[in-house]
Amino acid sequence: MRLFFPDTPMLPLPPGHRFPRGKYQMLREKLIGEGIVDERGLVASPVAALDDIARAHSRDYIDNVMSGDLTREAQRLIGLPWSAELALRSRVVVGGAMEAAREALSNGASGQLAGGTHHAHREFGSGFCVFNDLAVTALALLAEGAISRLAIVDLDVHQGDGNAAILGGTPGVIVLSVHGERNFPFNKMASDIDVALPDGADDEAYLAALAPALERVAAFRPELVLYLSGADPLASDKLGRLELTFAGMIARDRMVFEMARRLGAAVSIAIGGGYADPISDTVEAYANSFRAAREVLRV
Numbered sequence: 001m002r003l004f005f006p007d008t009p010m011l012p013l014p015p016g017h018r019f020p021r022g023k024y025q026m027l028r029e030k031l032i033g034e035g036i037v038d039e040r041g042l043v044a045s046p047v048a049a050l051d052d053i054a055r056a057h058s059r060d061y062i063d064n065v066m067s068g069d070l071t072r073e074a075q076r077l078i079g080l081p082w083s084a085e086l087a088l089r090s091r092v093v094v095g096g097a098m099e100a101a102r103e104a105l106s107n108g109a110s111g112q113l114a115g116g117t118h119h120a121h122r123e124f125g126s127g128f129c130v131f132n133d134l135a136v137t138a139l140a141l142l143a144e145g146a147i148s149r150l151a152i153v154d155l156d157v158h159q160g161d162g163n164a165a166i167l168g169g170t171p172g173v174i175v176l177s178v179h180g181e182r183n184f185p186f187n188k189m190a191s192d193i194d195v196a197l198p199d200g201a202d203d204e205a206y207l208a209a210l211a212p213a214l215e216r217v218a219a220f221r222p223e224l225v226l227y228l229s230g231a232d233p234l235a236s237d238k239l240g241r242l243e244l245t246f247a248g249m250i251a252r253d254r255m256v257f258e259m260a261r262r263l264g265a266a267v268s269i270a271i272g273g274g275y276a277d278p279i280s281d282t283v284e285a286y287a288n289s290f291r292a293a294r295e296v297l298r299v
């Protein structure tokens with residue numbers, strides 16, 4: 001399996017900032033260390049063209065991100081201070097998502113050790129998300145005619161408000177979001193399928209809610225599944241509010257991959273959020289998703 005990663009400088013953040021920026025390098029080392037991917041299978045993500053990003057974002061917003069003209073309020077919504085590193089990384093994460101999706105269409109499965117920036121809206125960023133990688137990818141692939149139907153299966157614990165807002169009503173796309181009902185974002189946007197779970201939902205409740213939602217996705221017969229495999233439903237996640245075990249998370253991943261295998265659909269993974277204490281739990285859950293992809297999709 002070939003996977004992509006953003007080979008960009010570490011984001012400069014103020015001391016004590018809660019964004020766990022070290023998790024990406026930890027994941028990379030774990031995937032190689034455990035033989036889930038070999039070093040040659042890890043490819044640096046390309047920088048996305050601004051014209052592609054403009055499929056999902058306004059030119060004004062893109063210009064403000066690239067030039068550092070985001071207002072203080074716009075940066076507060078994103079939750080990360082603007083820096084040249086952030087602008088570059090945001091662009092590269094979109095490039096990685098696009099490249100991973102193309103790789104998945106060629107070879108069955110791929111993914112990026114980043115991405116899943118599902119809170120980014122057309123005119124503004126939010127919740128650590130600047131540009132919406134999967135919305136850009138979906139719109140680009142459909143515009144190019146690479147595929148005619150794709151699904152975004154968003155199992156990050158936070159609702160994919162940006163995906164819903166940007167992609168709502170787009171022919172050829174179905175968006176599923178399974179998330180915590182009382183969690184961020186507090187102003188949720190309607191996806192094609194939304195499954196809102198109560199605080200404290202456990203493995204059994206989660207999987208029971210996921211199965212029929214995936215059946216509805218399968219009925220759409222997507223040729224490509226963009227799987228946002230957020231690690232934040234895990235019990236030890238500080239922002240998650242759910243109580244999934246590692247075993248429950250793996251069962252969740254396998255359910256998605258088994259649906260794709262049954263349909264003959266390609267799968268591209270974006271890792272999404274994860275804020276566990278310790279952060280190694282998040283990294284473990286991310287790695288388990290890639291391991292399950294290899295096992296179920298035989299890549």
Ligand SMILES: [Zn+2]
Binds near residue numbers: 158230232
């Ligand atoms: Zn999240």
